Amino acid sequence: MLMRIIQAAQVTDVVRRLCIQANCHLTRDVKDCITACRACETFPVAQSILDQIIENYQIADENDVPVCQDTGMACVFIDVGQDVHVEGSLEEAIHEGVRQGYAQGYLRKSVVGDPLGRVNTGDNTPAMIYYNIVPGDRVHITVAPKGFGSENMSQIKMLKPSDGVQGVKDFVLRVVEEAGPNPCPPIVVGVGIGGTFDKAALLAKKALLRPVDVRHEEAFYAELEAELLEKINRLGIGPQGFGGRTTALAVNIEKCPTHIAGLPVAVNINCHVTRHQSEVI
Numbered sequence: 001m002l003m004r005i006i007q008a009a010q011v012t013d014v015v016r017r018l019c020i021q022a023n024c025h026l027t028r029d030v031k032d033c034i035t036a037c038r039a040c041e042t043f044p045v046a047q048s049i050l051d052q053i054i055e056n057y058q059i060a061d062e063n064d065v066p067v068c069q070d071t072g073m074a075c076v077f078i079d080v081g082q083d084v085h086v087e088g089s090l091e092e093a094i095h096e097g098v099r100q101g102y103a104q105g106y107l108r109k110s111v112v113g114d115p116l117g118r119v120n121t122g123d124n125t126p127a128m129i130y131y132n133i134v135p136g137d138r139v140h141i142t143v144a145p146k147g148f149g150s151e152n153m154s155q156i157k158m159l160k161p162s163d164g165v166q167g168v169k170d171f172v173l174r175v176v177e178e179a180g181p182n183p184c185p186p187i188v189v190g191v192g193i194g195g196t197f198d199k200a201a202l203l204a205k206k207a208l209l210r211p212v213d214v215r216h217e218e219a220f221y222a223e224l225e226a227e228l229l230e231k232i233n234r235l236g237i238g239p240q241g242f243g244g245r246t247t248a249l250a251v252n253i254e255k256c257p258t259h260i261a262g263l264p265v266a267v268n269i270n271c272h273v274t275r276h277q278s279e280v281i
Contacts, residue, residue, distance in 0.1 A: 003083055003084065003085040003137075004081070004083055004084050004085070004137040005084075005085055005087060006084055006085070006086050006087070006139060006281055007086075007087050007088065008086055008087060008088025008089060008090060008092070008093035009088070009093070010281055011086065011090060011093040011094060011097065011139070011141070011281065012093045012094075012096045012097040012100065013097070014097065014141050014279050014281060015074075015076065015093070015094050015096075015097025015098060015101060015127075015141060015143060016097045016098075016100040016101040016104065017101070017279070018097075018101070018141065018142075018143035018277045018278070018279060019074060019097065019098055019101025019102060019105060019107065019143055019145070020064075020101050020104065020105035020107070021277040022143050022144065022145050022275040022276055022277040023066045023067065023068075023071045023072075023105060023107055023145055023275060024060050024061070024064050024065060024066055024067065024105070025060065025061055025067075025277070026057050026060075026067060026273065026274070026275065027211070027274075027276065027277075029211040029212050029213045029214075030188075030212055030249070030272070030274050031054075031057060032213070033212045033213065033249045033250065034050065034053060034054060034057075034186070034249065034272060035054065037050060037186060037246040037249065038050040038051065038054065038246075040245065040246075041239075041244055041245060041246050042244075042245065043238065043243055043244040043245070045238075045242045045243060045244065046238045046239045046242065046243060046244025046245070046246055047244075049238075049239035049240050049242060049244075050186075050239055050246065053239070053272060057273075066105075066107060066108075067273050067275070068147060068271070068273045069108060070108065070110065070147035070148065070149060071102070071107040071108045071110065071124075071145055071147075072110065072145030072146045072147040072148070072275070073110065073111060073124070073127070073128055073145065073146050073148070073151075074098045074101075074102075074124060074125075074127040074128065074143060074144075074145055075127070075128045075130070075143070075144045075145070075146050075205065076094050076098070076127045076128065076129045076130070076141065076142070076143055076144075077130045077132070077141070077142040077144065077206070077209065078090075078094070078129065078130070078131055078132070078139065078140070078141050078142075079132045079133075079134045079138075079139065079140040079141075080131065080132070080133055080134070080139050081134055081135065081136035081137045081138045081139060082133055082134070082135060082136070083135075083136060083137040084136075084137050084138065084139055086139075091129065094127055094129055095125045095126055095127055098123075098124055098125050098126075098127045099123045099124070099125050102123060102124040103123065107124070108124075109121070109122055109123055109124040110124060110148070111123075111124050111125060111126070128146075130202065130206075138280050138281065139280070139281040140278065140279075140280050141278065141279055141280075141281070142209060142276055142277070142278040143276065143277055143278075144208070144209060144275060144276035145275050146205075146270070147270075147271060147273065149182060149183055149184055149271060150183035150184065150187065150269045150270050150271045151268075151269070152182070152183075153175070153178075153179035153182050153183045153269045154175075154204070154266070154267055154268045154269050155171075155175045155266070155267050156197065156200060156201055156204075156264065156265070156266040156267070157171050157264075157265055157266075158197065158262060158263070158264055159171065159262075159263040159264070159265055160262075160263060161260070161261065161262065161263050163263060164263075165224070167263070167265075168191075168193060168224075168263075168265050169224075169227070169228065169231075171265055171267070172189065172191055172228055172232075172251070172265070172267055173228070173231055173232065173235075175267040175269070176189060176232050176235065176237075176247070176248070176267075176269070177235055177237075179269055180237055180241055181237065181240060181241020181242075182241075183269045183270070183271050184240060184271035184272065184273075185237055185238065185239060185240065185241060185246075185247050185248065185271070185272070186239055186246045186247060186248055186249050186271075186272045187247065187248050187249070187269050187270060187271055187272065188208055188212060188248065188249050188250050188251075188252065188269075188270045188271075188272070188274045189228070189229075189232065189248055189250070189251045189252070189267060189268075189269055189270075190204040190205060190206070190207035190208040190252050190254075190267070190268040190269070190270065191203075191204055191207060191228075191251060191252065191253045191254070191265070191266070191267055191268075192204030192205075192206075192207060192253075192254055192255070192264075192265070192266040192267075192268070193253060193254075193255040193256075193258075193263075193264070193265050194255045194256040194257055194258035194263075194264060195256045195257070195258055195264060196258070196259075196262075196264060197264055199256065199264070200264035200265060200266040201266040201268065203254040203255065203256060203266065204254070204266040204267060204268035205268045206254055207252035207253060207254040207268070208252065208268060208270050208274060208276075209276050210252045210254075212249050212250035212252070212274070213250075216252075216253055216254075221253050221255065224253060225250075225251045225252065225253050226251075228251040229248055229250060229251045232247050232248045232251065233245050233246065233247050233248060235247055249272060249274075
């Protein structure tokens, strides 16, 4: 079978556009969920804040400006078909797309080149890139800018197998309660269960890419998502931490096999500005 050839410049162009689109336009599922939460909210202060959130993303849509001033680190998820050959450096093409997108879109550059040296790279690179090799001859690219007000509230814990499902529930609720108003609620909660220390964290981040109106395909985990969402919203943190019944928009769980001696659980929190846009080449 002949390999399909894709030029690295095509990847750059797609990443450039997705950086701008993701930062300026929330996906429909998130908007609809916020609107539905506003209709159910009874606390006047929470109602007012949700109204402001809705007005904010409407202004961003109309004027092609960022929904949030923290335009985040560019997390790029790329599924590369095994029958595709990219001419040129795929990784550099992605970084160049981020570089161009953040410049063209007048997006804030928030990346420092060294975690302790703290010198800004000036172009929001490097991107955080997650590769996956899949069947076929297409390249699926998702850009998910991740702000750090919410990222900083994320946690991971190596539970014991004996902690079981109750241990998972307790940990997720504790993480959200400790986060309080810091991640700019209402939030989306990504939960990764299983794998290894690092895999659980990646699962939690990938969970944030799933639409907030789509539940897990397995009934057990779908029910667990619903239960956790209900309990989180009973915490009373509310929009921006001022109280109310809308602390979270969704809880998304992703899981995978793990070792007999472990039960890794990671919680990756996102604010209501849960940004991601995708395109297929």
